[in-house]
Amino acid sequence: AQRVTQPEKLLSVFKGAPVELKCNYSYSGSPELFWYVQYSRQRLQLLLRHISRESIKGFTADLNKGETSFHLKKPFAQEEDSAMYYCAPDNYGQNFVFGPGTRLSVLP
Amino acid sequence: DVKVTQSSRYLVKRTGEKVFLECVQDMDHENMFWYRQDPGLGLRLIYFSYDVKMKEKGDIPEGYSVSREKKERFSLILESASTNQTSMYLCASQPVGDGKHEQYFGPGTRLTVT
Numbered sequence: 001a002q003r004v005t006q007p008e009k010l011l012s013v014f015k016g017a018p019v020e021l022k023c024n025y026s027y028s029g030s031p032e033l034f035w036y037v038q039y040s041r042q043r044l045q046l047l048l049r050h051i052s053r054e055s056i057k058g059f060t061a062d063l064n065k066g067e068t069s070f071h072l073k074k075p076f077a078q079e080e081d082s083a084m085y086y087c088a089p090d091n092y093g094q095n096f097v098f099g100p101g102t103r104l105s106v107l108p
Numbered sequence: 109d110v111k112v113t114q115s116s117r118y119l120v121k122r123t124g125e126k127v128f129l130e131c132v133q134d135m136d137h138e139n140m141f142w143y144r145q146d147p148g149l150g151l152r153l154i155y156f157s158y159d160v161k162m163k164e165k166g167d168i169p170e171g172y173s174v175s176r177e178k179k180e181r182f183s184l185i186l187e188s189a190s191t192n193q194t195s196m197y198l199c200a201s202q203p204v205g206d207g208k209h210e211q212y213f214g215p216g217t218r219l220t221v222t
Contacts, residue, residue: 009148034210043112044151044198046210086150096141096166096211100150 002027004099006087012105013077021072021102023087031089033070035061036098038084047072047085057081077106111135112214114199120220127186129217131199139202140182141211142166142174144195151198157182158204189221 003026013019025031033050048056050063050070061072070087087099115130133140139158143151143166153166155174163174171193175183182201186193196218200211 006150036211043215044200044213049210096153096156098143098151100148 002089002097004087004089004097006085006099006102008102009100010103010105012107014107015079016076019074019077019081019104019106021085021087021104023070023072023099025068025070025087025089027068027089030065033061033063034088034090035059035070035072036086036088038086040083044086077104079106079108082106112199112201112212114197114214114217116217117215118218118220120222121186121189122222123190125186125189125221127189127219127221129184129186129197129199129219131182131184131201131214132180133182133201133212134180135201135203135212136179137201137212138179138204139211140176141200141202142172142182142184143198143200144168145198145216146195154184189219191221193219194221195219 005024007022035047036044037047038044059074061070063070082105084101084103086101112133121127141156142154145151152168154172155166157163157176160179173185196216198216199214202211203209
């Protein structure tokens with residue numbers, strides 16, 4: 001069965017500290033990987049996708065096919081990064097599975 | 109700008125009532141989804157639809173049904189609401205075509221069943 005794990009339910013870091021939100025997936029084939037974010041009182045939205053190889057709001061995510069991981073990283077966390085983050089592999093539009101989410105809290 | 113709207117932000121219903129949640133998207137997307145969002149469980153797919161009148165069960169379809177009579181509208185129906193269906197319900201749409209595409213979410217409907 002397809003599975004996505006995000007081992008931390010809650011991650012607290014201080015402003016300016018590095019942050020890494022972990023995501024591991026168990027999928028057949030080669031899924032496209034996404035990170036979605038939900039800020040307080042806002043709708044869930046795309047943060048970044050693996051295929052774009054881009055940095056969004058200072059976040060990057062590296063796909064490690066050997067470890068089947070897609071961890072989200074930012075070198076210097078900001079208070080406005082506090083939000084709920086979901087990892088989501090999409091295997092050719094046939095599986096729509098989201099991870100359980102990690103709540104990031106950036107402390108002043 | 110893609111817009112996905114949901115008919116209600118907050119809804120309170122009694123056990124046994126029939127509940128309709130409506131979702132409308134304005135970008136001609138083929139795929140539409142209904143999820144429920146619960147703390148610690150993330151998003152769980154209830155149903156999705158890849159075309160008008162087409163539907164597929166997700167991971168937790170029990171107690172729910174859906175309707176897609178028009179491309180832009182996807183309705184979630186709780187035939188007889190129960191307290192364990194108290195949750196946040198999210199609708200999403202997704203285009204298909206070249207490559208893989210993100211999902212666009214509505215603002216959510218927080219349903220309380222008493």
